[in-house]
Structures are given as C-alpha cells and as structure tokens.
Amino acid sequence: MKSIFPALIAAAITLLPNSALPNTQIEPSAFTAKSGEKLWNQTQTISGQVRSCASCHTSDPRQAGKHIRTGKPIKPMAPSANAERFVDPKKVSKWFKRNCKWTLGRECSEQEKADITSYLKSI
Amino acid sequence: MKTLIFSTAAVALVGTLGLGIQGAWSDDDDHSFSTAKWNKMKARSTGVAAVTNALYTEECGSCHFAYPPGLLPASSWQKVMAGLADHFGDNAELDANEQQQLTEYLTNNAADTSSYRRSRKIMNSLQNTNTPSPLRITEIPYFRHEHREIPKRIINLPEVGGNLSQCNSCHQHAEKGSFNEDEISIKGFGRWKD
Numbered sequence: 001m002k003s004i005f006p007a008l009i010a011a012a013i014t015l016l017p018n019s020a021l022p023n024t025q026i027e028p029s030a031f032t033a034k035s036g037e038k039l040w041n042q043t044q045t046i047s048g049q050v051r052s053c054a055s056c057h058t059s060d061p062r063q064a065g066k067h068i069r070t071g072k073p074i075k076p077m078a079p080s081a082n083a084e085r086f087v088d089p090k091k092v093s094k095w096f097k098r099n100c101k102w103t104l105g106r107e108c109s110e111q112e113k114a115d116i117t118s119y120l121k122s123i
Numbered sequence: 124m125k126t127l128i129f130s131t132a133a134v135a136l137v138g139t140l141g142l143g144i145q146g147a148w149s150d151d152d153d154h155s156f157s158t159a160k161w162n163k164m165k166a167r168s169t170g171v172a173a174v175t176n177a178l179y180t181e182e183c184g185s186c187h188f189a190y191p192p193g194l195l196p197a198s199s200w201q202k203v204m205a206g207l208a209d210h211f212g213d214n215a216e217l218d219a220n221e222q223q224q225l226t227e228y229l230t231n232n233a234a235d236t237s238s239y240r241r242s243r244k245i246m247n248s249l250q251n252t253n254t255p256s257p258l259r260i261t262e263i264p265y266f267r268h269e270h271r272e273i274p275k276r277i278i279n280l281p282e283v284g285g286n287l288s289q290c291n292s293c294h295q296h297a298e299k300g301s302f303n304e305d306e307i308s309i310k311g312f313g314r315w316k317d
Contacts, residue, residue, distance in 0.1 A: 067186055
C-alpha cells in the first residue's frame with residue numbers, strides 16, 4: 001500500500017482538469033503583458049549586484065543588448081525586431097532557466113514566464 | 124639466373140621508389156605543397172586548434188568568445204564544466220546530455236592532447252606550478268607572460284572591457300585559433316607592437 005500511494009496521487013493529479021492546476025495554459029492578455037513589462041524592468045540585488053532583464057537586454061527589448069560581463073552583443077528579444085525569438089521551445093526554456101536564476105536568484109514561475117513572453121510579443 | 128635476380132630486385136626497387144614518390148607527393152591537388160596544407164602547417168606552428176563543434180559555439184559562444192579547447196588542460200575543462208551553475212558569477216547550466224557532449228569535446232581537444240604550438244606552450248608553463256588546472260585562461264603563466272607589456276590604460280578601454288577575457292577584442296583571427304602578433308588590432312586603439 002505504501003508504495004502504491006504516490007502513484008495514486010500522481011494519477012489523481014493527471015485526471016484533474018487543467019484549470020485546477022495553477023500556472024498552466026495561461027492565456028496571453030494585456031494584463032500579463034503589463035505584468036511582464038513591470039517584471040522586465042524590476043531590479044533586485046543578487047550577489048551584491050543590481051540586476052534586471054534590462055541589465056543585458058536594455059529597457060527596450062526591440063533594441064540589441066549587450067552581455068553585462070562579457071560585452072558580447074545580444075540580438076533583440078522582441079519577435080517584432082528579431083523573428084528568431086520564441087521559435088524553438090527548448091531554447092526558450094533553457095534561457096528562462098539560466099537567466100531567471102541570474103536575474104531573480106531563482107527560477108521563474110510559469111506565470112512570470114507567460115508575462116514576459118506576452119510582453120515581448122506585444123511590442 | 125643472376126640476371127633474373129638482378130632484374131627482379133631492380134623492378135622491386137623502382138616499384139618501392141615509385142610508391143614512395145607517389146606517397147610523398149600525392150595530395151588533394153596537383154601541387155606538392157598546396158596553399159591549404161601550408162596554412163594548416165602555419166596554424167599548427169603558431170596557434171591553437173580552431174573550434175569545430177557547433178553545439179559548443181551555440182551553447183558557450185552565445186555569451187562569450189568561444190575559447191578554443193586547446194587553451195586549457197583537460198583537468199581545467201572538467202572543473203569548469205562541473206560548476207556551470209555558478210560560471211564566473213553567471214548561470215550557464217546545460218541539460219545532462221549536452222553537458223556530457225561538451226565535456227567530452229573540451230577534454231578530447233584540450234591543451235594536453237593538442238600538438239599545436241600554443242597549446243604545448245601552455246602545458247609547459249603549467250608544469251611545476253601550484254595551479255596545474257586553472258579555471259581561467261588568464262591565470263596561465265604563458266598567457267600572463269605574453270600579455271605582460273599591455274598597459275592598464277589599454278586594457279581599461281571600454282572596447283576592451285577592463286580585462287583580457289575577450290580574445291577577439293584584439294586578436295582579429297582568434298576565432299580561427301590564430302593569435303599571431305601581426306594580426307593584433309586593439310579595438311579603440313589600433314595596431315599593437317611590443
């Protein structure tokens with residue numbers, strides 16, 4: 001019984017409707033785009049350094065950015081300025097993981113990722 | 124009989140010579156010393172092996188100059204790849220499969236496995252030091268020796284960025300693994316001669 005219990009819970013979660021699970025299937029809207037813009041420019045101090053998305057990507061995601069440490073140019077993040085963005089889901093999740101950890105000191109929630117994505121797609 | 128032995132030996136000799144000559148001069152083209160071959164020899168005698176791995180260029184070269192693996196010993200690359208969650212202050216985590224592929228690429232082409240001149244110089248300079256497996260290329264004695272005459276004011280130029288970490292700020296053909304002195308052109312400064 002003990003060993004079957006986690007499996008039962010997993011099965012129960014799988015059977016739940018999507019709406020019962022937080023942070024999935026978030027529809028892009030003006031509201032999430034607005035939150036995304038706020039998060040984009042929000043600064044936090046991590047390891048003694050003031051950081052935000054804009055540190056490397058500038059406060060206008062339609063502009064090219066520059067890696068804050070190495071100076072390597074970064075192409076614009078807004079798909080309106082760079083059609084390569086948000087094409088490869090694997091790439092998107094990789095960079096969210098790396099860059100959320102650097103910028104916020106933790107991984108982003110699904111809500112935050114949806115907010116940022118909607119913001120970048122809205123401009 | 125004597126003649127037969129002699130002629131057989133002669134044929135064998137000519138055959139061997141012929142093969143030898145063919146072997147020495149057979150090339151991808153008609154020239155005994157093609158430009159491509161010459162360039163390859165020149166690269167080997169002056170540089171490090173160029174980066175040939177597309178995954179490496181993509182994963183590592185997105186954020187910084189894609190350092191040729193022949194600039195660090197395998198033991199250094201192992202340390203770098205084991206600490207990607209804090210990669211000189213950045214998060215550079217990879218998925219397990221890519222991490223393994225890139226670790227293999229880097230260690231298989233590291234300075235201690237390369238016959239290129241600068242890789243050999245790097246390994247020689249690390250012998251009998253306290254840090255035989257440095258994390259930074261800029262800590263290698265040979266690297267420090269080669270860059271010792273560059274004044275702080277040049278290093279601090281905004282185009283250079285305050286450190287010697289971005290090879291291609293000055294070495295125009297760094298991406299090809301070439302670090303010849305006559306190819307140096309410092310961004311924001313110009314040609315450099317010591």
